[in-house]
Amino acid sequence: MIDLIVAFVSGRRGITREQAETWANELRAQGEQGEYFFSLNRYLFKARKPL
Numbered sequence: 001m002i003d004l005i006v007a008f009v010s011g012r013r014g015i016t017r018e019q020a021e022t023w024a025n026e027l028r029a030q031g032e033q034g035e036y037f038f039s040l041n042r043y044l045f046k047a048r049k050p051l
Contacts, residue, residue, distance in 0.1 A: 001040065002024045002027060002028070003024070005020075005024075006020040006023075006024050
């Protein structure tokens with residue numbers, strides 16, 4: 001996901017590719033030290049009206 005975010009934000013709202021890569025590298029370093037955790041949860045709910 002980090003690489004996808006870097007590609008998306010680079011060049012938007014004044015964020016340079018270098019800034020985005022710096023952010024990504026900081027997250028990766030934190031992850032290697034056990035100081036960063038990312039979780040993407042998706043939920044789907046289905047409801048049915050009783051008969």
